[in-house]
Amino acid sequence: MPKPILEIKDLKVYFGGGGFIKKAPLVKAVDGLNLTVYENETFGLVGESGCGKSTTGRAIVKINKITDGHIYYNGVDIDTIKGDQLKQFKQDVQMIFQDPYASLNPRMTVGEIIREPMDIHNIGTKEEREARVRELLEIVGLKPDHIRRYPHEFSGGQRQRIGIARTLALNPKFIVCDEPISALDVSIQAQVINLLEELQKEMGISYLFIAHDLSMVKHISDRIGVMYLGNLVEVGDAELLYRQPMHPYTQALLSSVPIPDPKTARERQRIVLEGELPSPINPPSGCVFRTRCPKVMDRCASEKPAMRKVGDRQVACHLFDE
């Protein structure tokens, strides 16, 4: 039985609601999310823009405040930890950002960027840190003499490698990858994906892999969760979920993915969803997907479907009620 490293229980993250004279509307970015990631596993989180996948990732690394619910890292609630435990948590859990152009400080050299986490956490002597930086550069496939260069001297893929090296500086156990490849060219994407897979094999890191590119997510993930408007609608084994999607949204989403194969693309029947994503300020009652669902029933408007186990999978849809 694999050990869970991260458990999310009924997570809610709301934005807004403040205001001095008039109350600003509440944006329900994540609304009741349950999720478990096991040790040495890659969990892929997919969904369209605005579904709350990045907000979930940012809540895990404590960038976004949790409105309600709990996130447990190794059984400890991350909202209440303090002192040394918090410091350890911040070493263990790291994040790789989407934009390799914006996430590196242009005024720092590569060496300084990668060394900074070790400086902050007071790890090793100056010489040890320097040696570790060189080692990390090697691990991510850059040359040790790149250490004195600045980020602008590197290409997009190389910058993403610098970001990964910085992430690895503290020997993390869990990394939130927030769209790490979507800003990169196709031939470079595969380089970064392979690097992430190698690192996992060697160091036993768990990933939460957030992306909207479904084919890459399927490639790297063990399990996948599909999000829609702040809710998880289906969770299952990556292969199985792609073969037989159960939730109508998963089915539509997968049939929309462009397949790089002209014959399949010609023969395939697409389920084209009508309309657009509703606003998370005022989500539909009951099932959030009902406004676009091709199989909508009366029940869907009144009752929010709970996540239930169907076979090896979890689905939140009234179609699978007993």
Place this chain on the structure above:
Amino acid sequence: MAMLEVNHLSTEFKTENGAVKAVRDVSFKVEKGEVLGIVGESGSGKSQTMFSIMGLLSGNGEVTEGDIKIDGKDISPKNYSPKDYESLMSSIRGNDMAMIFQDPMTFLNPVLKIGTQLIEPILNHNDVSKQEAEARAIELMRKVGIPSPETRLNQYPFEFSGGMRQRIIIAIALACNPKIIIADEPTTALDVTIQAQVLDLIAHLKDEIDSGIIMITHDLGVVASICDRINIMYGGKVVESGTADEIFYDPKHPYTIGLLSCISNPEEKEKKELHPIPGSPPDLLNIENYCPFADRCEKAMKICKMRMPEEKQYSNTHTCSCWLSHPLAQGKGE
């Protein structure tokens, strides 16, 4: 006759450090009712090729060589004085040649009503009254699948979602029955379910209108689902060209093969290993005159770093420029 014909087009940008050869000897044709996909990574010259054709290069850019013909009419910059060229192009852009841009949010003017923006090209290029233009605009909006066009006409861009804005841009592109439509990454900024809607629309329109469509993209999935023919660009050159089936099932150029093996196809049962292409694309500044892919190519030979390979014809539609196809290199490519 081909809707658009480009022969030996070369474009250079003058910079402080020397000339950047963004487009190098590019030739292709687009027929009526055909979708030509131009695939390449950033810096491969795919967008600059299109900007050269439309005469929209930035100030330091210049078409140094080549002929461009639209529906038989010559529009090569070298054959006109700069002033004549400008006035010629402004009568052609938006009329014979239309463009669909990547980002629907920045293309539309936020302070003008959708109707105004849609009617403008119709009034500019046709001798019609405002009422006729408005009727045409409503018809266009219906064509691209916008519900209740009469009321939507009086709304502003912020009242439209991303997918709807992209439909408006397509409607503007169709306004004057263009001979050629150039779509630069039209679905990259959209979500997958919305992307599917827009791709369906383009595939559907392709049979209805009398235009040729050029689709610039880096997404091989999009290309496979919509394009009839594909040009693969690398380092400012077209390295391989063929029908969708030829490119996907019988690729010849090591770059095309590399590109196809570093994407994952979710339909495949077995998890295949990704084979990334090592290194990164070449710097087009002062680039040497040999195969642009040679430095990243696993099968590179001595000749590859000495001379530019010649184009070899595999079928009526399939061409590839690689030294491996040379008779003397037999067996090296295996």
